[in-house]
Amino acid sequence: MIHVLYENPAWLPPLATALDARGLPWRAIDASTGFFEVEGDIPAGIWLNRMSPSAHTRGHAGGIHYVREWLGVLEERGARVVNGSHSYALEVSKVRQHAALHTMGILTPRTVAVVGRDQLVAASRQMEAPFITKHNQGGKGLGVQLFRDHDAFDRHVGSEAYEEPMDGVHLLQAYIEPPSRSITRVEIVDGQMMFAMRSATDMGFELCPADACQVGDAFCPVGEAPTSRFAAEPIEADDPLVRAYIAFCDRHRIDVAGIEFVTGADGRRYTYDINMNTNYNSAVAKAAGVDGMAPIAALCERLLATGR
Ligand SMILES: Nc1ncnc2c1ncn2[C@@H]1O[C@H](COP(=O)(O)OP(=O)(O)O)[C@@H](O)[C@H]1O
Numbered sequence: 001m002i003h004v005l006y007e008n009p010a011w012l013p014p015l016a017t018a019l020d021a022r023g024l025p026w027r028a029i030d031a032s033t034g035f036f037e038v039e040g041d042i043p044a045g046i047w048l049n050r051m052s053p054s055a056h057t058r059g060h061a062g063g064i065h066y067v068r069e070w071l072g073v074l075e076e077r078g079a080r081v082v083n084g085s086h087s088y089a090l091e092v093s094k095v096r097q098h099a100a101l102h103t104m105g106i107l108t109p110r111t112v113a114v115v116g117r118d119q120l121v122a123a124s125r126q127m128e129a130p131f132i133t134k135h136n137q138g139g140k141g142l143g144v145q146l147f148r149d150h151d152a153f154d155r156h157v158g159s160e161a162y163e164e165p166m167d168g169v170h171l172l173q174a175y176i177e178p179p180s181r182s183i184t185r186v187e188i189v190d191g192q193m194m195f196a197m198r199s200a201t202d203m204g205f206e207l208c209p210a211d212a213c214q215v216g217d218a219f220c221p222v223g224e225a226p227t228s229r230f231a232a233e234p235i236e237a238d239d240p241l242v243r244a245y246i247a248f249c250d251r252h253r254i255d256v257a258g259i260e261f262v263t264g265a266d267g268r269r270y271t272y273d274i275n276m277n278t279n280y281n282s283a284v285a286k287a288a289g290v291d292g293m294a295p296i297a298a299l300c301e302r303l304l305a306t307g308r
């Protein structure tokens with residue numbers, strides 16, 4: 001049995017289709033709330049963690065912690081979890097993502113972590129404008145705003161538009177303006193690049209037409225983003241950055257990831273976001289000409305066959 005832990009039902013249908021196409025036994029477990037006996041028996045099979053780091057925006061903040069505890073118990077008992085506790089710790093912390101990327105020599109935009117609204121103005125003086133803000137835990141463009149000068153930032157911090165991050169941790173980050181007006185996301189499953197997609201950034205950091213997500217979450221499956229926003233990115237599997245991503249996933253026991261980078265005017269590629277849920281929508285799949293969920297189903301099938 002494949003036990004799928006999820007919070008956002010909108011993300012399930014493409015996965016369900018891929019698992020069913022292979023005739024795999026699976027069940028979906030809504031992990032937004034619930035209970036389990038800590039010393040109880042663990043059902044046989046493997047576990048697929050599809051918990052959303054933005055669950056709190058749907059009223060399920062507790063689910064994020066619930067899954068963390070659950071993964072700990074599952075792994076304590078030797079269960080195989082696809083995207084288990086270590087990758088999940090990275091999923092919910094951009095600060096830890098950045099530190100881990102940096103350690104492996106992967107270029108990231110300069111970043112300052114800030115706790116305390118009253119610290120933001122002072123911390124921002126360490127940044128050169130333009131810079132952007134984002135929330136440590138998010139995944140759908142939460143708190144992502146561009147500031148072209150410090151005065152605008154100071155006003156924002158004092159205004160009603162300011163939003164406290166879920167875990168209290170803000171990021172101030174160098175803004176890497178892409179001359180291509182696009183970012184790239186590389187999808188990795190089971191140690192291999194599946195495909196890479198380019199997504200236009202022209203809509204800025206405002207709400208996307210899907211309403212349910214923000215434009216930062218360009219790969220959200222909710223709603224139909226226009227296909228024209230996406231294009232397959234011709235990036236080779238032996239590109240040094242792709243190889244670095246695969247080594248990164250291997251080192252951090254990440255089974256499934258979509259890793260985003262932006263190419264600056266200096267021609268360098270800055271990595272800024274790792275997503276453990278491949279949430280591409282049908283527009284992306286159409287543009288890439290691939291079924292991104294099929295490799296995840298194949299991974300689950302292999303793990304089921306080989307046991308824990
Ligand atoms: N340092 C940066 N420089 C330029 N654009 C950025 C930077 N960080 C984020 N962005 C833009 O904002 C979007 C959302 O930011 P991201 O870090 O991916 O947050 P989320 O986890 O919410 O997706 C990105 O897809 C990109 O378009």
Ligand SMILES: [Mg+2]
Pocket residue numbers: 139141216217260273
């Ligand atoms: Mg992102």
